[in-house]
Amino acid sequence: MDILSLDPSKFIDLNAMAITFLFLVGFIGGLVSGFIGSGGAFVLTPGMMSLGVPGTVAVASNMCHKFPKALVGAIKRFRYGQVDVKMGLIMAASAGIGVQIGIKIQQVILAMWGSAGSDLYVSTSFVLVLVLVGGYVMKDAIKCARCGGEEETTALAKRLQKIELWPMINFPRSGLRISLWFTLPVGFATGMLAATIAVGGFIGVPGMIYVLGVPGLMASATELVIAFAMGLGGSINWAMHGMVDIRLVLIILGGSLLGVQLGAIGTTYVKPHMIKMVMATIMLIVAVSRGLAMPTYLTKLGLMNVGPEMLDLMNKVSFASMCLALLVGSGIILGSMWIGRRTQLAEAA
Known part of the structure; x- marks a missing residue:
């Protein structure tokens, strides 16, 4: 694709209903982002695609809105002492490389198979990552809740921290010491995924928690630093x-900036396992939504033969599932904040 070329067919018409929906999606995406540090793109990208926005445009626009929102969230949570800036900057360096490579892959797919191929690639990536990571995080969240909500460093992270592979780096804020070579792959994978579906937090947050041994609250906040760096670099390339x-x-950013601050405040009232629970719940519901949309793209590519009535039904159910994910996610976050706040007030009294 030529630099600075614009294809009007890639930009949808916006009416009042679409604008309202996008603003609400942005708000809830920001709420989720501030709470779990993933950037909230796993509701924003599918949300835009459910309105007919091409996958590449949804990913690019999502990434563009990400870096100012991530900056706001990072500053907010830094004030709460939850951000490991050193970890964030080191991982952002390798994530930036991953972003640029991921964008190149997207451009090749778009050139070879068109918009339908790109949409299928984005949706397939969503489903695979959401199911695998979401399932694992949900399992860990349930286990953590049963043990009283206290986090434990994984066996893998403990083993990696014991390996003396130069250069070793101390991360006082996260309370760990680990080789640089173990942080770089996590950052690179985060960037690759960010360029694919506009969210690297699916890899970044779990990677920091389960591979590096960063506490959940710290990992979700530090991811915002990485998201800022990835979003800035990726936006320039996509633009x-x-x-x-x-x-x-601008529409989703308006909603996101409101939601991200509320979500960041919410982390001060909940236990770390609740962050994992919210992340996993939304992941799994959105996976269903994107999975139901895939037959449409397969039919356009001639790889599947599904009748128009069935496709229409599946698309409607996909959109409904997307809305359900938004409602469930925001409900859990706001409910947890309310309960946590009441508990704190009761203890103070």
């Missing part, structure tokens, strides 16, 4: 290829 819809960016 140079005419894939950023600034209208979508």
Whole structure:
């Protein structure tokens, strides 16, 4: 694709209902982002695609809105002492490389198979990552809740921290010491995924928790630093290829900036396992939504033959599942905040 080329067919018409929906999606995405540090893109990208936005434009626009929102969230949580800036900057360096490679892959797929191929690639990536990571995080959250909500460093993280592979780096804020070579793959994978589906937190947050041994609260906050760096670099690249819809960016950013601050405040009232529970719940519901949308793209590519009535039904159920994910996620977060706040007030009294 030529630099700075614009294809009007890639930009949807916006009406009042679409604008309202996008603003609400942005708000809930920001709420989730501030709470779990994932950038909230796993509701934003599918949310835009459910309105007919091409996958590449949804990913690019989502990434563009991400870095100012992530900056706001990172500053907010830094004030709560939850951000490991050193960890964030080191991982952001390798994540930046992953972003650029991921964008190149997206461009190749778009050139070879068109918008339907790109949409299928994004949706397939969503389903695979959401099911695998979401299932594991849910299992760990349930285990953590049963043991009283106290986090334990995984056996893998303990083994890696014992390996003396130069250069070893101390992360006082996270309370660990580990080789640089173990942080780089996590950062790179985070960037690759961010360029694919506009969210690297699926890899970044679990990677920091389960591979490096960073506490859950610290990992979710530090991911915002990485998201800022990835979003800035990726946005410039996508914009140079005419894939950023600034209208979508501004609408979802408006909602996100409100939600991200509320979500960040929510982390001060809940136990770490609740962050994992919210993350996993939304992941698994969104996986269903994207899975139901895949037959449409397969049919467009001639790889599946499904009748228009069935496709229409599946798309409606997909959209309904997306809305359910938004409601469930925001409900759990706000409910946890309410319960946590009441508990704190009761203890103070």
